[in-house]
Amino acid sequence: MKVYEEFVDLAYEPSKNDLIALFKIEPRKEIKIAAGAVAAESSVGTWTKPRFLPKRIEKLKARVFEIRKKEKLIKIAYPIDLFEPGNLPQILSSIAGNVFGMKEVKALKLLDVRFPRKLVKSFKGPKFGIRGVRRLFRVYDRPLIGTIVKPKLGLNSEQHAKVALEAWLGGCDLVKDDENLTNQRFNQFEKRVRKTIKARDLAEKRTGEVKCYMPNITAEINEAIRRAKLVKELGGRYAMVDLITVGWGGLQTLKEALDDLELVIHAHRAMHAAMTRSRDFGISMLVIAKLSRMIGVDQLHTGTAGIGKMKKEETTKINEFLRSDWYSVRKVMPVASGGLHPGSLPALIKTIGIDAIYQFGGGIHGHPKGTKSGARAVRQALDAVLSGIDLEAYAKSHEELREALEKWKPVKFR
Amino acid sequence: MKVYEEFVDLAYEPSKNDLIALFKIEPRKEIKIAAGAVAAESSVGTWTKPRFLPKRIEKLKARVFEIRKKEKLIKIAYPIDLFEPGNLPQILSSIAGNVFGMKEVKALKLLDVRFPRKLVKSFKGPKFGIRGVRRLFRVYDRPLIGTIVKPKLGLNSEQHAKVALEAWLGGCDLVKDDENLTNQRFNQFEKRVRKTIKARDLAEKRTGEVKCYMPNITAEINEAIRRAKLVKELGGRYAMVDLITVGWGGLQTLKEALDDLELVIHAHRAMHAAMTRSRDFGISMLVIAKLSRMIGVDQLHTGTAGIGKMKKEETTKINEFLRSDWYSVRKVMPVASGGLHPGSLPALIKTIGIDAIYQFGGGIHGHPKGTKSGARAVRQALDAVLSGIDLEAYAKSHEELREALEKWKPVKFR
Numbered sequence: 001m002k003v004y005e006e007f008v009d010l011a012y013e014p015s016k017n018d019l020i021a022l023f024k025i026e027p028r029k030e031i032k033i034a035a036g037a038v039a040a041e042s043s044v045g046t047w048t049k050p051r052f053l054p055k056r057i058e059k060l061k062a063r064v065f066e067i068r069k070k071e072k073l074i075k076i077a078y079p080i081d082l083f084e085p086g087n088l089p090q091i092l093s094s095i096a097g098n099v100f101g102m103k104e105v106k107a108l109k110l111l112d113v114r115f116p117r118k119l120v121k122s123f124k125g126p127k128f129g130i131r132g133v134r135r136l137f138r139v140y141d142r143p144l145i146g147t148i149v150k151p152k153l154g155l156n157s158e159q160h161a162k163v164a165l166e167a168w169l170g171g172c173d174l175v176k177d178d179e180n181l182t183n184q185r186f187n188q189f190e191k192r193v194r195k196t197i198k199a200r201d202l203a204e205k206r207t208g209e210v211k212c213y214m215p216n217i218t219a220e221i222n223e224a225i226r227r228a229k230l231v232k233e234l235g236g237r238y239a240m241v242d243l244i245t246v247g248w249g250g251l252q253t254l255k256e257a258l259d260d261l262e263l264v265i266h267a268h269r270a271m272h273a274a275m276t277r278s279r280d281f282g283i284s285m286l287v288i289a290k291l292s293r294m295i296g297v298d299q300l301h302t303g304t305a306g307i308g309k310m311k312k313e314e315t316t317k318i319n320e321f322l323r324s325d326w327y328s329v330r331k332v333m334p335v336a337s338g339g340l341h342p343g344s345l346p347a348l349i350k351t352i353g354i355d356a357i358y359q360f361g362g363g364i365h366g367h368p369k370g371t372k373s374g375a376r377a378v379r380q381a382l383d384a385v386l387s388g389i390d391l392e393a394y395a396k397s398h399e400e401l402r403e404a405l406e407k408w409k410p411v412k413f414r
Numbered sequence: 415m416k417v418y419e420e421f422v423d424l425a426y427e428p429s430k431n432d433l434i435a436l437f438k439i440e441p442r443k444e445i446k447i448a449a450g451a452v453a454a455e456s457s458v459g460t461w462t463k464p465r466f467l468p469k470r471i472e473k474l475k476a477r478v479f480e481i482r483k484k485e486k487l488i489k490i491a492y493p494i495d496l497f498e499p500g501n502l503p504q505i506l507s508s509i510a511g512n513v514f515g516m517k518e519v520k521a522l523k524l525l526d527v528r529f530p531r532k533l534v535k536s537f538k539g540p541k542f543g544i545r546g547v548r549r550l551f552r553v554y555d556r557p558l559i560g561t562i563v564k565p566k567l568g569l570n571s572e573q574h575a576k577v578a579l580e581a582w583l584g585g586c587d588l589v590k591d592d593e594n595l596t597n598q599r600f601n602q603f604e605k606r607v608r609k610t611i612k613a614r615d616l617a618e619k620r621t622g623e624v625k626c627y628m629p630n631i632t633a634e635i636n637e638a639i640r641r642a643k644l645v646k647e648l649g650g651r652y653a654m655v656d657l658i659t660v661g662w663g664g665l666q667t668l669k670e671a672l673d674d675l676e677l678v679i680h681a682h683r684a685m686h687a688a689m690t691r692s693r694d695f696g697i698s699m700l701v702i703a704k705l706s707r708m709i710g711v712d713q714l715h716t717g718t719a720g721i722g723k724m725k726k727e728e729t730t731k732i733n734e735f736l737r738s739d740w741y742s743v744r745k746v747m748p749v750a751s752g753g754l755h756p757g758s759l760p761a762l763i764k765t766i767g768i769d770a771i772y773q774f775g776g777g778i779h780g781h782p783k784g785t786k787s788g789a790r791a792v793r794q795a796l797d798a799v800l801s802g803i804d805l806e807a808y809a810k811s812h813e814e815l816r817e818a819l820e821k822w823k824p825v826k827f828r
Contacts, residue, residue, distance in 0.1 A: 042594070043567065047723045047753050048822075050564040050779035052577065056600060057568040082567060084596045089632045089659035094594045097659070097684030098752070100691055101717075101724045110688075150464040153457065153496060154471040163466065179511055180456075182504045185495055186470060218503045220666035221635050245503035245511070247661005252634035254663075270511030274524075277514055278692035303515075309461045310515045338512070339461050365464035408462075 004036030012065040014077040020114040026107035035064040035074045037104040085122030089249045107280035128298040129330030146174030146359040161195035168203030170375025177216035179270040214240040225257045232261045240266040267297035299333040309339025342381035343410035377404035418450030426479040428491040434528040440521035449478040449488045451518040499536030503663045521694035542712040543744030560588035560773040575609035582617030584789025591630035593684040628654040628680045639671045654680040681711035713747040723753025756795035757824035791818035
């Protein structure tokens with residue numbers, strides 16, 4: 001349609017105030033029409049021309065300024081005035097709204113976004129970030145080791161606190177609720193937090209290390225804030241939230257409250273793959289990571305680079321972004337989680353590095369001798385890798401690691 | 415893996431308190447393993463067995479109770495105790511959380527969910543619904559006609575109110591902001607709402623009909639609530655929200671506030687296709703419609719059944735659900751929008767029926783004589799169809815319709 005072609009201008013040179021989006025596109029017919037349709041729908045156009053069009057429209061047009069037909073890639077520049085500063089849902093409704101449903105595209109995925117400085121700065125960004133988290137733990141030269149209490153659901157609050165205690169005593173820095181565990185009948189939030197923070201205090205006393213608990217406050221926003229306040233009152237330092245199922249608008253609101261409470265934000269990404277994994281439609285995890293850093297979570301799950309139970313994805317690229325300089329927004333700690341065990345550590349360190357949190361669920365609690373031994377085995381494996389010693393060799397003098405490696409073989413990697 | 419097979423029990427008969435999920439699945443290897451992996455990950459299992467497992471676990475297991483290998487369909491039953499009543503993000507983190515990212519599946523889509531009564535009743539549901547909306551307008555025997563002000567962005571608040579006035583005078587019942595329009599520099603929220611509600615009052619006076627404006631309050635939740643209060647103060651009756659980009663947690667919170675303010679909720683679904691359109695991964699629009707009704711929006715965009723500019727989808731099935739009896743939760747008004755024009759009406763009435771809102775953007779404002787004529791043309795087309803008169807025949811004595819049909823040909827349909 002001719003009306004869409006007006007949104008293609010291959011001679012256009014984006015300004016530094018433009019937001020630039022990179023899409024993978026499969027056009028129904030002509031790529032120029034499809035690309036133009038995306039730019040029109042996500043800025044000021046539609047399928048037919050309204051009769052009254054003020055001049056202002058021209059200045060607000062999004063423009064397709066690059067088409068790489070063979071690779072099926074297009075770049076669109078959006079004038080910054082299209083967006084409301086500090087309103088993430090609005091930005092998403094614009095650049096990632098109706099476009100995925102259009103007839104003109106057979107496939108459309110938002111792969112990357114370059115946000116202009118002004119827009120990024122209209123959000124808060126992390127309050128703690130990597131440096132703040134490291135300062136909290138006073139640990140600077142190794143990754144932080146965390147665990148998800150397992151079984152993920154089914155323990156009562158007492159059992160939950162006990163498993164957490166064992167994990168801390170064995171060597172975990174962090175203990176996290178499962179993303180499915182909030183306030184169920186068999187394990188109520190307040191009871192659980194109360195008991196688990198007590199266990200944390202005990203673990204700190206016994207080990208002399210800083211230990212943290214990350215309770216899952218995921219709920220509608222008022223309730224989530226009530227829970228965060230309770231966590232603070234009880235001496236907690238962290239709040240965990242499922243950012244995708246809570247959603248972007250709520251996350252922004254929650255972030256304000258959590259900043260006031262000075263709680264570190266641990267963001268789980270449950271449900272992200274419903275929109276990140278398809279190669280045809282959706283939004284890349286890299287874009288989700290950018291949005292998360294902009295709003296300001298301190299820690300974000302970014303996958304295990306194929307080392308664990310989840311599909312291999314672009315973890316490295318995403319982690320590089322989270323740790324890079326970005327308009328002086330604080331850096332976000334990447335979290336690797338899912339199917340990890342002591343034998344994963346050489347691969348993890350090599351692939352993901354030390355500025356990260358490694359979280360072990362079954363790989364700790366499934367240890368033949370139980371949770372404490374599982375946590376010990378992980379710390380032993382970490383010591384081995386950081387000292388450049390082969391895991392199997394180190395295991396000879398470290399019982400828990402040996403037992404773990406007998407159950408789970410070291411992960412092979414390039 | 416053996417640990418996953420324990421979550422398959424084809425002899426299991428679901429109880430009425432179970433939540434039942436229907437997934438389309440493509441297994442990496444064996445379907446039994448992949449299906450079991452999904453049930454495990456979304457309830458109490460993981461890739462390896464924790465050493466300490468309380469007996470309670472057995473009662474909390476999700477069970478794959480049906481596998482239709484050829485159709486690649488599986489059904490999973492989840493015990494209700496897995497869920498926190500009234501916590502939608504938690505429910506989604508469970509049944510639609512990590513499962514989409516698992517290695518065991520090459521494709522996984524959540525097609526449908528049967529929610530048990532107790533869970534549905536832990537949410538508020540619509541305050542108005544179809545009956546409340548019809549009562550508000552005192553219109554019972556025809557669809558409501560709405561418009562999205564176009565151009566979607568670029569009008570200032572004055573121009574916006576003027577276009578709205580024309581639309582109402584021409585015959586629209588409803589005027590809606592675009593999903594991308596919130597509070598931008600060129601068109602600020604407060605100014606816009608103030609002027610547009612004044613225009614509404616004038617339109618009501620001149621036409622003797624009820625007219626409503628649906629301002630888009632999409633933002634982080636505190637700001638969205640502030641805007642909703644302002645709308646109420648200024649005499650508004652509606653709030654519009656982009657439910658996917660605001661997100662489920664925030665929507666729940668917002669819903670509480672909007673109920674207190676007695677504002678009807680119009681829900682736009684911008685960005686839904688990022689997770690509904692892929693055939694491989696994601697969540698169906700039917701499931702999103704169920705969640706929306708459970709939380710309690712009054713009106714929901716459900717597509718145009720292929721009549722407009724969006725891809726053909728299962729609009730009919732979704733609308734049937736929204737209008738069906740469901741644990742005495744109020745019915746939701748379906749909204750068809752996207753590429754509609756007067757010539758779409760015969761197809762719309764035949765396919766979608768009269769219990770719906772039809773929204774026209776370009777198809778009204780792109781009328782050769784402008785907005786008022788465009789709205790008139792739509793009402794004329796509606797009159798024709800409801801009287802069983804052929805559009806072209808009716809157009810002979812109705813100028814605006816004739817002009818519209820000269821520009822946009824009537825939509826062909828089965």
